[in-house]
Amino acid sequence: MTASFLLLAQFLPVAVWYGGGKARAPMLEPNPREQMETWRKDLRQIRALGFNAIRSWIDWSTGEPAEGKYNFETLDVLTTLAEQEGLRVFVQVYMDSAPQWVGRKFPDSLFVSSNGEAIRPESSPGYCRDHPGVRKADTGFYAALAALLKTKKAFAGWDLWSEPHVINWANPTYIQNPEFCFCANTQRRYREWLRKKYGTLDAVNQAWYRRYQGWDEVEPNRLSTILSYTDYIDWKAFIADKLGEDLRERYEAVKRVVPGLPATSHAAGVGLFSSPHYWEGQSDDWTMAQQVDYYGTSFYPKHSAFVDRDPVWRGALLDFTRSFGFAQGRNGFYVGELQGGFGTIAVNVSPTVTPEDIRMWMWSALARGAKALNVYAWYPMSTGYESGGFGLINLDGSITERAREAGRIAQVVSRNEKVFLDARPAQAEIAVIYNPLAHFVGGRQRQAAYGGPQGEVAGIERDSLLGAYRALWPRNVPMDFVHIDHLEELGRFKLVYLPYPLMLPTGSVAKLREYVAGGGHLAVEARAGWNNERGRASDVIPGMGLHEVLGCRESAIETVAAGKAVLKWESGEEVQGRWYQESLEPLRAEARVVARFGSGAPAAVESRYRKGATLTIGSFVAAGAPENLFAKLMAWAGVQVQPPVTGGVEVRWLMSGGKSLIFVMNHARDRVEARLTVAAEDLVTGERVPAGAMPIPPLSVRILR
Numbered sequence: 001m002t003a004s005f006l007l008l009a010q011f012l013p014v015a016v017w018y019g020g021g022k023a024r025a026p027m028l029e030p031n032p033r034e035q036m037e038t039w040r041k042d043l044r045q046i047r048a049l050g051f052n053a054i055r056s057w058i059d060w061s062t063g064e065p066a067e068g069k070y071n072f073e074t075l076d077v078l079t080t081l082a083e084q085e086g087l088r089v090f091v092q093v094y095m096d097s098a099p100q101w102v103g104r105k106f107p108d109s110l111f112v113s114s115n116g117e118a119i120r121p122e123s124s125p126g127y128c129r130d131h132p133g134v135r136k137a138d139t140g141f142y143a144a145l146a147a148l149l150k151t152k153k154a155f156a157g158w159d160l161w162s163e164p165h166v167i168n169w170a171n172p173t174y175i176q177n178p179e180f181c182f183c184a185n186t187q188r189r190y191r192e193w194l195r196k197k198y199g200t201l202d203a204v205n206q207a208w209y210r211r212y213q214g215w216d217e218v219e220p221n222r223l224s225t226i227l228s229y230t231d232y233i234d235w236k237a238f239i240a241d242k243l244g245e246d247l248r249e250r251y252e253a254v255k256r257v258v259p260g261l262p263a264t265s266h267a268a269g270v271g272l273f274s275s276p277h278y279w280e281g282q283s284d285d286w287t288m289a290q291q292v293d294y295y296g297t298s299f300y301p302k303h304s305a306f307v308d309r310d311p312v313w314r315g316a317l318l319d320f321t322r323s324f325g326f327a328q329g330r331n332g333f334y335v336g337e338l339q340g341g342f343g344t345i346a347v348n349v350s351p352t353v354t355p356e357d358i359r360m361w362m363w364s365a366l367a368r369g370a371k372a373l374n375v376y377a378w379y380p381m382s383t384g385y386e387s388g389g390f391g392l393i394n395l396d397g398s399i400t401e402r403a404r405e406a407g408r409i410a411q412v413v414s415r416n417e418k419v420f421l422d423a424r425p426a427q428a429e430i431a432v433i434y435n436p437l438a439h440f441v442g443g444r445q446r447q448a449a450y451g452g453p454q455g456e457v458a459g460i461e462r463d464s465l466l467g468a469y470r471a472l473w474p475r476n477v478p479m480d481f482v483h484i485d486h487l488e489e490l491g492r493f494k495l496v497y498l499p500y501p502l503m504l505p506t507g508s509v510a511k512l513r514e515y516v517a518g519g520g521h522l523a524v525e526a527r528a529g530w531n532n533e534r535g536r537a538s539d540v541i542p543g544m545g546l547h548e549v550l551g552c553r554e555s556a557i558e559t560v561a562a563g564k565a566v567l568k569w570e571s572g573e574e575v576q577g578r579w580y581q582e583s584l585e586p587l588r589a590e591a592r593v594v595a596r597f598g599s600g601a602p603a604a605v606e607s608r609y610r611k612g613a614t615l616t617i618g619s620f621v622a623a624g625a626p627e628n629l630f631a632k633l634m635a636w637a638g639v640q641v642q643p644p645v646t647g648g649v650e651v652r653w654l655m656s657g658g659k660s661l662i663f664v665m666n667h668a669r670d671r672v673e674a675r676l677t678v679a680a681e682d683l684v685t686g687e688r689v690p691a692g693a694m695p696i697p698p699l700s701v702r703i704l705r
Contacts, residue, residue, distance in 0.1 A: 166281025577619025
């Protein structure tokens with residue numbers, strides 16, 4: 001880590017998106033030098049409210065209108081003004097809005113859908129980066145931009161890619177069931193990826209059940225067939241890897257010129273609420289986080305009509321982001337976009353965004369260890385199908401109470417910057433495993449529909465993860481999401497829950513076995529390891545040797561009427577299950593049935609394995625958010641969480657400078673009588689807060705140290 005990066009690490013941006021005037025990203029207003037004094041007034045107002053930075057942007061089309069001829073005038077003006085007004089500048093780069101000279105020079109660089117139809121950009125989505133010429137021009141643009149910005153004192157860092165997909169912000173409505181990208185250049189890159197994975201063409205033939213004679217015959221999967229679907233899983237795995245490699249190339253392009261400033265990126269809809277099936281080409285958050293200094297998320301709880309996400313949904317999104325942001329020793333995450341005002345999509349208008357919303361959203365992110373907040377946007381969108389929406393202030397420039405509230409929070413953060421920069425999550429004792437392969441049972445037959453601007457899809461994969469989180473929420477029990485490819489981290493958890501485990505990578509089984517053998521407690525839902533990462537079924541269920549760890553095997557399986565099952569525990573408690581009724585047979589003396597279905601069939605088996613313990617559940621129960629079951633699991637695993645504040649509030653805590661940083665959030669519209677178990681200091685007022693009764697006003701937050 002360079003000295004300049006260490007210096008910048010003392011800066012936590014609380015910024016608003018502002019690109020000069022009322023232009024909406026990624027567009028820019030013309031003649032920036034003629035508007036300097038108008039823009040200065042905006043920056044002065046932003047600074048006066050308490051923000052310490054702006055997030056500006058540049059689109060490739062404006063920035064390089066002719067090959068090798070650069071136009072960075074807007075950023076030149078904004079960084080100059082920002083320096084004069086005491087603000088820092090983060091720069092968002094948009095390559096999706098590409099100059100037309102790229103297409104003229106490289107006519108074979110168009111994105112191609114699975115049906116073979118090429119799409120011509122209409123301001124977006126640009127050209128396929130798998131074309132060698134486009135890739136060279138792409139990284140060349142980043143390098144040229146870095147050469148300008150390294151001379152600017154106000155420049156503070158990058159967001160290299162907003163909401164990464166293969167294509168962004170263009171929906172070819174004239175193509176039925178589009179999917180990208182199937183151009184010749186991407187296919188060549190895919191074949192190279194397959195060479196690295198399989199080594200030989202014979203190995204590909206064996207895995208895919210093909211008879212290829214040459215590598216030039218190999219193409220991406222397009223069909224749903226009754227035979228092997230390993231080819232489809234490989235194709236989607238390649239897309240995730242490719243997006244990570246593309247982000248890394250951009251990262252390296254700017255780091256060679258400006259090595260000391262952070263380079264970041266952020267997801268549209270994190271994996272908790274998205275699907276690897278998405279036609280635009282979906283990224284993997286853990287893969288992307290490994291490529292940059294900070295990876296993060298967009299955060300739009302009231303994005304459009306009828307969308308008003310509850311505190312649990314918001315908390316789950318942020319804790320999922322925290323999980324990949326701090327995984328493997330990383331230093332946190334950025335909120336790349338935080339909704340500033342009501343949302344619009346054409347005639348759809350979201351519920352009103354209030355100052356109280358802004359307060360809860362910003363503090364909720366900081367309570368998870370966010371290292372940057374970027375409010376989207378200063379002005380509402382001036383054009384496009386989001387016209388009139390998402391602004392922190394009004395389009396006529398009048399200041400809202402939302403803006404004042406956001407500014408007040410920014411001031412608190414600036415006064416306590418080191419406290420928030422040093423803050424890291426306290427160690428959770430519970431992990432829920434995030435497994436993207438869960439979406440792939442059946443291959444394309446399970447392909448999910450596009451779920452909207454934040455990439456949400458209604459499915460049991462999401463419900464299972466969110467349900468586990470929801471079940472723990474009332475007790476303020478912290479939990480981490482752990483990626484199935486990074487199970488080496490499991491040793492630090494007392495309880496590990498594996499929901500909807502129908503398809504598992506073969507390598508994960510040895511790590512689960514090791515975790516339990518070392519003394520861990522593992523709870524697993526129905527049909528674990530039914531399929532491996534190639535879509536091959538196991539001889540015994542639980543599969544791939546998991547039955548030896550879990551001490552039981554499947555004796556019968558059926559889909560239950562109306563998709564609902566009831567599991568009755570030996571203690572008399574009932575838990576609702578979904579979709580499957582899997583009867584389980586104990587395989588050793590220490591394995592015992594602890595719950596049954598209404599038919600009397602064994603529904604859950606508890607067992608021991610070396611130093612640890614296991615629980616196998618013959619249905620999908622986490623999707624129903626069963627608080628009683630997770631309370632039993634915590635007691636079973638010895639999880640003892642005692643939040644420092646009790647009484648009908650959300651409580652999150654971080655460690656900073658050897659002290660706890662406690663966030664107490666009242667999401668209700670009535671005052672709550674909470675109780676503090678230890679004496680503390682109010683971080684905002686500096687007042688001492690004794691242990692005991694602590695009233696929390698409605699829709700408010702207290703931060704204690």
